[in-house]
Amino acid sequence: MTERRELEEQLTFQALHDPLTGLANRTLFTDRTAHALETVQIGGQCTVLLIDLDDFKPVNDTLGHAAGDEMLRIVADRLRDVTREGDTVARLGGDEFAVLLEEAGTGSTDAALAAQRVLYAINQPAQVGEQLVDISASIGMASSTGGDDVDALLRTADTAMYAAKDAGKGRLSDARQTEA
Numbered sequence: 001m002t003e004r005r006e007l008e009e010q011l012t013f014q015a016l017h018d019p020l021t022g023l024a025n026r027t028l029f030t031d032r033t034a035h036a037l038e039t040v041q042i043g044g045q046c047t048v049l050l051i052d053l054d055d056f057k058p059v060n061d062t063l064g065h066a067a068g069d070e071m072l073r074i075v076a077d078r079l080r081d082v083t084r085e086g087d088t089v090a091r092l093g094g095d096e097f098a099v100l101l102e103e104a105g106t107g108s109t110d111a112a113l114a115a116q117r118v119l120y121a122i123n124q125p126a127q128v129g130e131q132l133v134d135i136s137a138s139i140g141m142a143s144s145t146g147g148d149d150v151d152a153l154l155r156t157a158d159t160a161m162y163a164a165k166d167a168g169k170g171r172l173s174d175a176r177q178t179e180a
Contacts, residue, residue, distance in 0.1 A: 021076035029090035047111035050157035136170035
């Protein structure tokens with residue numbers, strides 16, 4: 001019975017996590033975000049950071065896919081290192097990551113500080129194989145105090161992320177600032 005339970009747990013883990021990085025996948029991230037939106041308390045909030053690595057394709061093209069995979073694992077480790085235990089860190093696909101910050105304080109200050117930590121951690125050079133590679137990311141940040149659905153929150157974060165790219169890459173854009 002124990003062996004069967006372990007196999008079921010292993011299969012569940014594989015279904016909900018990215019095989020390359022071990023991070024949550026899109027399915028698990030969406031589920032946790034939906035739950036967070038349902039349970040947001042008055043005065044609290046949840047925030048989504050949508051992260052896209054800048055100029056990732058040239059890494060695969062010039063250094064090879066193994067180097068690209070190594071870079072994705074490095075970014076995943078950096079995200080784990082700078083987020084809280086209760087935050088959900090996910091690889092949504094390709095070079096796109098996301099972080100769910102639940103109950104990020106009573107305002108946007110805690111979420112903004114967390115987003116700045118994430119940006120700083122990612123935007124550091126890394127040893128990939130034999131080469132030192134510059135890494136940068138554009139991050140879109142969207143917060144909700146309830147009433148949003150997952151798709152709307154992700155679309156808002158996506159719009160903010162593209163605003164960060166348009167502003168010069170390697171930046172953070174808060175959806176509230178792009179709406180103003």
